[in-house]
Amino acid sequence: MNRALRAATMGALLLTPVVLTACSAGQVNQTSSQDRDKVGPSAEVGDLQLRAVTIAHPCEAGDEEAAAYQQGDSPELVLSIANGSREDDTLTGITGDAFDGVYVGEVPDETSPTTSAAPTTSAAPSTPAESTETPGTTETPSGSEAPATSAAPTTAAPTTSAAATPSSRLDVPITAGAVTNIGLRQYEEGRPCEPEVSEDSTRLFLADLSVDEPLTASQTVTVTLTFANAGDVTVQALVAGPGGELPRGEAFDFHGEEGAESGNEQDTEAE
Numbered sequence: 001m002n003r004a005l006r007a008a009t010m011g012a013l014l015l016t017p018v019v020l021t022a023c024s025a026g027q028v029n030q031t032s033s034q035d036r037d038k039v040g041p042s043a044e045v046g047d048l049q050l051r052a053v054t055i056a057h058p059c060e061a062g063d064e065e066a067a068a069y070q071q072g073d074s075p076e077l078v079l080s081i082a083n084g085s086r087e088d089d090t091l092t093g094i095t096g097d098a099f100d101g102v103y104v105g106e107v108p109d110e111t112s113p114t115t116s117a118a119p120t121t122s123a124a125p126s127t128p129a130e131s132t133e134t135p136g137t138t139e140t141p142s143g144s145e146a147p148a149t150s151a152a153p154t155t156a157a158p159t160t161s162a163a164a165t166p167s168s169r170l171d172v173p174i175t176a177g178a179v180t181n182i183g184l185r186q187y188e189e190g191r192p193c194e195p196e197v198s199e200d201s202t203r204l205f206l207a208d209l210s211v212d213e214p215l216t217a218s219q220t221v222t223v224t225l226t227f228a229n230a231g232d233v234t235v236q237a238l239v240a241g242p243g244g245e246l247p248r249g250e251a252f253d254f255h256g257e258e259g260a261e262s263g264n265e266q267d268t269e270a271e
Contacts, residue, residue, distance in 0.1 A: 039051075039052045039054075040052035040053050040054040040079075040238050040240070041053045041054075041220070041235055041236050041237065041238055042235075043233050043234075043235040044233070045225075045227065045230045045231055045232070045233035046085070046089075046227070046229065046230030046231060047083060047084040047085035047230065048081055048082065048083055048084070048085075048089065048174065048227060048230045048233075049081070049082040049084065050079055050080070050081055050225070050233065050235060051079065051080045051081075051082065052078070052079055052080055053077075053078075053079040053223075053235050053236075053237045053238070054077075054078045054079065054237060054238050054239070054240040055069075055075045055076065055077060055078065055206070055221060055237050055238065055239045055240060056075055056076040056078055056183065056185075056195075056240060057192075057193070057217060057239070057240050057241055057242045057243070058073075058075070058215075058216075058217075058239075059192070059193035059242055060076070060193050060194075060195065061073070061075075064193045067216060067217075068214035068215055068216040069209055069211070069214065069215040069216075069239070070209075070211075070214055070215075071209060071210065071211055072208055072209060073208075073209050074099075074103060074107045074205045074206060074207050074208060074209070075205065075206055075209065075215075075239075076183050076203060076204070076205050076206075077094070077102075077182065077183060077204045077205070077206055077223070077237060078182065078183035078184075078185065078240070079181075079182050079183070079237075080179055080180070080181050080182070080184075081174055081179065081180045081182070082178075082179045082180075083174050083175060083176050083177065083178060083179075083180070084177070085176055085177075085229075086176050086177065087176050087229065088173060088174065088175055088176045089173075089174040089176075089227050089228055089229045089230055090171060090172065090173055090174060090227065090228040090229075091170050091171075091172035091173075091174055091225060091226070091227055092169065092170055092171065092226050092227065092228050093168050093169050093170055093225070093226040094168065094170060094204065094206075094223055094224070094225050094226070095168050095223070095224050095226070096206070096221060096222050096223045096224060097210075097222065098206075098209060098210055098211060098221050098222065099206040099207055099208060099209050099210065099221070100166055100207050100208040100210070101165070101166030101167050101168045101207045101208075102166055102167060102168065102170065102204050102205065102206060102207060103166050103204070103205040103207050104167075104170065104202070104203070104204060104205075105203055106203065106205070107205050107207075166207030166208065170204075172202050172204075174227065180202075181198065181200075181201050182201060182202050182203070182204055183197065183201055183202075183203055183204065184197065184198040184200075184201040185197045185198070185201075185243075186198075187243030191243075192242040192243045193242060193243070195243055206221065206223070209221075215239055216239065217239050217240065217241045217242075218238065218239065218241075219238075219239050220236035220237060220238050220239070221236070221237045221239070222234060222235075222236055222237075223235060223236075223237050
């Protein structure tokens, strides 16, 4: 009896690790397909892999104290696109419900109009040909009419062009077998809001945000990217934090006045 009980106990102990292992794996291994990208959302479409799909921190707009994007702002989109195909592709468009198209290169300054080319002037006034005189004579040259001059120079009035408008159509090449960086930036120590953006990197800005509440770090904007060959892919672009520690102001002392008053009372009681 004891021998049978001992055999049953040993069998149960030997089977326990197998049962636990099977439970951890299950019929659907959910953790095997998860992409633990800690720097930003990612997505795949066709042979393209989108990595670190983020929106630059609000302080990069020129104000170190800015902590959120407001209605009408145009934040910069930052991501990397790896093309595992042998054929080039093209990013042809970016759309979304929370913005009105895309600016390429930079956000236009609508307050500074552009002017036409420098004013043009007419040719210099013409003069008659010089006459020849024979020494010792007093003959006057022929053609006694006064030299004719051209009309006064005219200046073309500068024209103001219409403000640049955003567009959902793009033409960004995605090279085969390479990584295309959009808005690639590097941060220097002590300058979390002044990144160095690579000159070879295309810059795209989501035009005129439409948000009900301020958009802060860790919140997302839904963007749909369209590629000529790979097709469409929708991803949540994450508003990134600053590229380093922001300068902190003086902390507010909530107990300063109360502490001073209580100190005075204690001094009075001591006297």
